[in-house]
Amino acid sequence: xxxxxxxxxxxxxxxNNIIILVHSNPDGDTLGCGYALLRALxxxxxxxxxxxxxxxxxxxxxxxxxxxxxxxxxEYVVSVDVADIKLLEKDAREKYGDKINLAIxxxxxxxxxSEYLLLEDTAAAACEIIYKVIDExxxxxxxKIADCLYTGITTDTGCFRYSNTTSQTYMMAAxxxxxxxxxxxxxxxMFETKTxxxxxxxxxxxxxxxxxxxxxxxxxxxxxxxxxxxxxxESETDPxxxxxxxxxxxxxxxxxxEKEDGSFKISLRTLEEVNASEVCRKLDGGGHARxxxxxxxxxxxxxxxxxxxxxxxxLK
Amino acid sequence: xxxxxxxxxxxxxxxNNIIILVHSNPDGDTLGCGYALLRALxxxxxxxxxxxxxxxxxxxxxxxxxxxxxxxxxEYVVSVDVADIKLLEKDAREKYGDKINLAIxxxxxxxxxSEYLLLEDTAAAACEIIYKVIDExxxxxxxKIADCLYTGITTDTGCFRYSNTTSQTYMMAAxxxxxxxxxxxxxxxMFETKTxxxxxxxxxxxxxxxxxxxxxxxxxxxxxxxxxxxxxxESETDPxxxxxxxxxxxxxxxxxxEKEDGSFKISLRTLEEVNASEVCRKLDGGGHARxxxxxxxxxxxxxxxxxxxxxxxxLK
Numbered sequence: 001x002x003x004x005x006x007x008x009x010x011x012x013x014x015x016n017n018i019i020i021l022v023h024s025n026p027d028g029d030t031l032g033c034g035y036a037l038l039r040a041l042x043x044x045x046x047x048x049x050x051x052x053x054x055x056x057x058x059x060x061x062x063x064x065x066x067x068x069x070x071x072x073x074x075e076y077v078v079s080v081d082v083a084d085i086k087l088l089e090k091d092a093r094e095k096y097g098d099k100i101n102l103a104i105x106x107x108x109x110x111x112x113x114s115e116y117l118l119l120e121d122t123a124a125a126a127c128e129i130i131y132k133v134i135d136e137x138x139x140x141x142x143x144k145i146a147d148c149l150y151t152g153i154t155t156d157t158g159c160f161r162y163s164n165t166t167s168q169t170y171m172m173a174a175x176x177x178x179x180x181x182x183x184x185x186x187x188x189x190m191f192e193t194k195t196x197x198x199x200x201x202x203x204x205x206x207x208x209x210x211x212x213x214x215x216x217x218x219x220x221x222x223x224x225x226x227x228x229x230x231x232x233x234e235s236e237t238d239p240x241x242x243x244x245x246x247x248x249x250x251x252x253x254x255x256x257x258e259k260e261d262g263s264f265k266i267s268l269r270t271l272e273e274v275n276a277s278e279v280c281r282k283l284d285g286g287g288h289a290r291x292x293x294x295x296x297x298x299x300x301x302x303x304x305x306x307x308x309x310x311x312x313x314x315l316k
Numbered sequence: 317x318x319x320x321x322x323x324x325x326x327x328x329x330x331x332n333n334i335i336i337l338v339h340s341n342p343d344g345d346t347l348g349c350g351y352a353l354l355r356a357l358x359x360x361x362x363x364x365x366x367x368x369x370x371x372x373x374x375x376x377x378x379x380x381x382x383x384x385x386x387x388x389x390x391e392y393v394v395s396v397d398v399a400d401i402k403l404l405e406k407d408a409r410e411k412y413g414d415k416i417n418l419a420i421x422x423x424x425x426x427x428x429x430s431e432y433l434l435l436e437d438t439a440a441a442a443c444e445i446i447y448k449v450i451d452e453x454x455x456x457x458x459x460k461i462a463d464c465l466y467t468g469i470t471t472d473t474g475c476f477r478y479s480n481t482t483s484q485t486y487m488m489a490a491x492x493x494x495x496x497x498x499x500x501x502x503x504x505x506m507f508e509t510k511t512x513x514x515x516x517x518x519x520x521x522x523x524x525x526x527x528x529x530x531x532x533x534x535x536x537x538x539x540x541x542x543x544x545x546x547x548x549x550e551s552e553t554d555p556x557x558x559x560x561x562x563x564x565x566x567x568x569x570x571x572x573x574e575k576e577d578g579s580f581k582i583s584l585r586t587l588e589e590v591n592a593s594e595v596c597r598k599l600d601g602g603g604h605a606r607x608x609x610x611x612x613x614x615x616x617x618x619x620x621x622x623x624x625x626x627x628x629x630x631l632k
Contacts, residue, residue, distance in 0.1 A: 160476045160489070161507065163500035167493045173476070174486035184479040191477065195564040196531070199522065206519055215512075248511045 001116050005129070008118045009136035011102055012041065012078075018048040019074035021096060023087040026053050027238065028060065028190060032152030033080035033104070033130045035063045039148065040139040047072040051096075053089045057235040059189050063148050076101050079114065081126035081152075083107035083286070104129055109277070109286045124164035127152025131172050143180030150181035155190055158242070163272070163290060191239075198239075201230035205240050205255075212308060213252075213315045218244035219308070221256040221264075221300055241291075245269035252276075252311050256296075256303055264296045264303035274314045282310045317432050321445070324434045325452035327418055328357065328394075334364040335390035337412060339403040342369050344376065344506060348443045348468030349396035349420070351379045355464065356455040363388040367412075369405045375505050379464050392417050395430065397442035397468075399423035420445055440480040443468025447488050459496030466497035467506070475507055514555075517546035521556050521571075528624060529568075529631045534560035535624070537572040537580075537616055557607075561585035568592075568627050572612075572619055580612045580619035590630045598626045 003011075012018070018041055022030040034050040041048035047070050077100050082088060085097040103114035106129060108121040120129050127149045134145065153173060157165045160173070177183050194202075204226045210219045220240070227233055237257055245253030251271040256264045266283070268276040269291050276292035283306060285294025296303035319327075328334070334357055338346040350366040357364035363386050393416050398404060401413040419430035422445060424437040436445050443465045450461065469489060473481045476489070493499050510518075520542045526535045536556070543549055553573055561569030567587040572580045582599070584592040585607055592608035599622060601610025612619035 161500065161503040165493075165499055167490045170486045170490035170493060174483045174490065177481075177483045177486060183481055184477065187477045192562045193564050194562050196527070199525070199563055203519065203522055206515070209515070211512075246508045246510050247515055248509050 003116050003118055005118065005132045005136050008102065008104065008116070008133050011116060012037075012133070013044070013137060015076035015101075016046045017072045017075040018046060019077050019096065020048065020050045021077065021079040021082060021088055021092050021100070022050060022053065023082045024053050024089045025234070025238075026056055026060070028155030029125045029127055029152035030081035031056070031060050031063050032125075032127045032148045032150075032155070035067070036127065036130050036134065036145050036148035036152075037078070037080060038067070039142075039145050040134045040137060043139050043142075044137065049074075051089075051092050053092075055233075055235050059193070060151075062189070063151060066144070078102045078104065079112060080104050080130065081106070082112060083110045085112055104133070107288070122166070124162070124166060124169045125152045125156035127156070128168060128172055131176075141176070141179040143182075146176040146179035146181035147186065150176045150183060151186055151190065154183070154187055159187055159191055164288070194239075195232070195236065197230050197232035198236045201226055201232040201236060202240055202243070204230060206243065209244070211250075213312065215249045216315055217252040217254065217308070217311055218247050218250045219254040219256070219304065220244055221304070222258055223300075224258040224260065224262075241267040242269050245271070252279075252315065254307055254311070256300065256307070258298065258300070262298040264298055264300070265293065266296055266303065266307050267291070267293045268307075268311075274311070279307075279310050279314060282313075283307065319432050319434055321434065321448045321452050324418065324420065324432070324449050327432060328449070329360070329453060331392040331417075332362045333388045333391040334362060335393050335412070336364065336366045337393065337395040337398060337404055337408050337416070338366060338369065339398045340369050340405040342372055342376070344471030345441045345443055345468035346397035347372070347376050347379050348441075348464045348466075348471075349446045351383070352443065352446050352450065352461050352464035352468075353394070353396060354383070355458075355461050356450040356453060358386075359455050359458075360453065365390075367405075367408050369408075376467075378505075379467060382460070394418045394420065395428060396420050396446065397422070398428060399426045401428055420449070438482070440478070440482060440485045441468045441472035443472070444484060444488055447492075457492070457495040459498075462492040462495040462497035463502065466492045466499055467502055470499070470503055471506055475503055511548070511552065513546050513548035514552045517542060517548040517552060518556055518559070520546060522559065525560070527566075529628065531565045532631055533568040533570065533624070533627055534563050534566045535570040535572070535620065536560055537620070538574060539616075540574040540576065540578075557583040558585050561587070568595075568631065570623055570627070572616065572623070574614065574616070578614040580614055580616070581609065582612055582619065582623050583607075583609045584623075584627075590627070595623075595626050595630060598629075599623065 020034045022034045038048045100114040102116045103112040104118045106123040106126045208220045241255040251273045253269040255267045270276040280292040280294040283294040336350045338350045354364045416430040418432045419428040420434045422439040422442045557571045567589045569585040571583045586592040596608040596610040599610040
C-alpha cells in the first residue's frame with residue numbers, strides 16, 4: 001500500500017525494535033538513509049539497528065563508528081533505498097525478504113512486496129525522503145544525522161552534478177549544512193580520496209578502453225585478476241563506472257566487471273540521448289535513466305556482445 | 317568607500333552606459349558576474365558591455381553567445397571579481413585602471429582603488445554578491461542570468477566541494493535552478509567533459525607514479541613526447557596536477573611537466589600539513605597555501621631531486 005511521508009512517520013512512531021535493511025554493495029545513499037533513520041529512531045527512545053552488509057567500504061565508517069550495538073528481537077522491518085529484494089544480501093533476504101513492513105525508496109522500478117511503500121521517484125537520493133520523514137517525526141537534526149543525509153544526497157547526485165539534482169536537493173543541502181553537516185570533508189572522502197590500490201586498478205581498467213558506434217560509446221572492462229594485480233577489491237570499483245561517459249562525444253559509457261564466478265556485472269552511464277534503464281531491462285537489469293546495470297554470463301566477449309547489441313538498438 | 321548591496325543597486329540604477337571589467341585569464345566566476353550584470357542592466361533599459369579579454373576558453377561561450385554588441389561611450393566603470401588592477405588585461409588596465417567607479421568583489425585581499433567598493437569576503441563566489449545586487453534592483457531572474465550566476469558559483473566552489481561552500485551557496489543554487497539554470501549541463505561542461513587525447517595523456521602521466529616519504533608524497537611527470545603520443549597539448553594538462561594529491565595518505569602531490577626547452581614546470585598540491593606556497597618559494601616560485609608552482613632546469617632527475625629536497629624539509 002502506497003503511503004505518504006506523514007503516514008510513514010506515524011508508522012515509525014507507533015513501532016519499536018526496528019530493523020533497517022540496506023542494499024548489498026552499499027553506497028552512500030542506502031547507508032546514509034539507514035544510519036540517519038537509526039539515529040532519529042534512537043533519539044525517540046526506540047531500539048533500532050541497521051543490518052549492515054559485510055563489504056562496506058571503510059570510507060563510510062564515519063556514518064556509524066560512534067554507535068553502540070543494540071540487541072533486540074526485531075518487530076518491525078524497514079528497507080531503505082532497496083528497489084528489489086534481490087538487492088538484499090543473502091542473509092537479509094532469507095530472513096526478512098518476505099517480512100518487510102515498510103519500504104522507503106526513490107527508484108521508479110521499486111518492486112519490493114512490503115506492507116507499506118513510501119516511493120518518491122523524483123527524489124535524487126532516498127536520503128531526501130528520509131529527511132522529510134525525520135522532519136515529520138519532529139526529531140531535531142543534529143550534526144551526525146545531517147552528515148548521514150548529506151552523504152546520501154551528494155553521492156547519489158555525484159556531488160550535485162547529475163541531472164537528477166533539483167532545487168529541493170540544493171535546499172536540503174543548505175539546511176543540512178546549517179545543521180552542521182561537513183560538506184567539504186564528506187565530499188573529499190567520497191570523491192577525492194583514492195587509495196593507491198584504486199589508482200592502480202583504475203589505470204588497469206582504463207587501459208582496456210574501446211570505442212564503439214563512431215565514438216559515441218566507450219567500453220572498459222575489469223578482469224578478475226586485476227584485483228590481485230592492484231591490491232584492490234570490488235568495494236573500490238564503483239567510481240570507475242562514470243569514467244568512460246566523461247569522454248568527449250561519448251553518450252554511453254559501459255563498465256564490465258568480472259565476478260568471481262566468471263560472470264559479468266555491467267554498469268551503464270548515459271547522457272540524455274539514451275535511457276540506461278531501458279537498455280539494461282533488455283538484459284533483465286534496471287535502474288535509473290542515466291545510470292543502470294545488469295548481469296551477463298561470461299566470458300568477456302559474450303557479455304560485451306550482448307550489451308553492445310542492446311546499446312546498438314538505441315544508438316542507431 | 318565601502319558600500320552595501322542596497323547602495324550598490326542604487327548606484328547602478330542611477331547610471332547608464334556601463335562598462336564592466338573582468339580579470340584576465342577569465343574564469344567562470346568573473347565571466348558569470350560580468351554577463352549576469354550586463355543582462356540585468358540591459359533589462360533595465362541601460363546600455364552595458366563587458367570588456368571581454370582575448371583568451372576566453374570556448375567552453376564559456378554559452379554565457380554570452382546570444383548577446384548583441386552595443387556601441388556607446390562608457391560613463392560608468394564597474395569591475396567584478398577583480399582583486400587588483402594588475403589582474404586586468406593590459407588594454408583594460410591602461411584605459412580604465414584608474415577610473416573604476418564601482419568594484420564588486422569577494423577577495424579579502426582586494427586593493428582596487430575604486431570610488432566605491434562592495435566587498436563580501438565570506439561569499440564563496442563573487443556571483444553570490446551579484447545575485448544579491450540583481451535581486452535588490454528588482455530585476456526578474458531569467459534562465460540566462462541564472463545560468464551565468466550558477467556558473468560562477470559552481471566553478472568557484474569546485475562544484476560545491478571546496479570549504480568555501482556555505483549554506484548561502486546551496487540556497488542560491490536552489491533558487492537559480494528554480495529560475496531555470498541548467499546545473500547538470502553547466503557542471504558537465506565545466507568539470508566532466510574530457511577529450512579522448514586528455515584521457516590518454518592522463519594515463520601516460522599516471523603510469524609514472526612514484527611514492528616518496530613513506531607514501532606522504534606522490535610524484536608524476538610528463539615527458540614532452542607524451543603530447544605527440546596522446547594527441548594532446550599543454551592546454552589540457554592542468555587537471556592532472558590535482559590527481560596525485562587525491563591518493564589516500566598523500567599530503568603533497570607533485571606534477572612535473574617537461575617544456576619544449578627541456579626545463580620543467582612543477583605544480584604542487586597539498587593538504588593542510590604542508591604550505592605549498594612556502595615550498596615553491598624555495599625554488600623561486602609561489603602561489604597559494606594548497607596550490608603553488610615553480611620552474612626547474614632539466615633533466616627530469618635534476619628537477620625531481622630539487623623539488624623533493626624542498627618538500628622534504630616540510631615532511632621530516
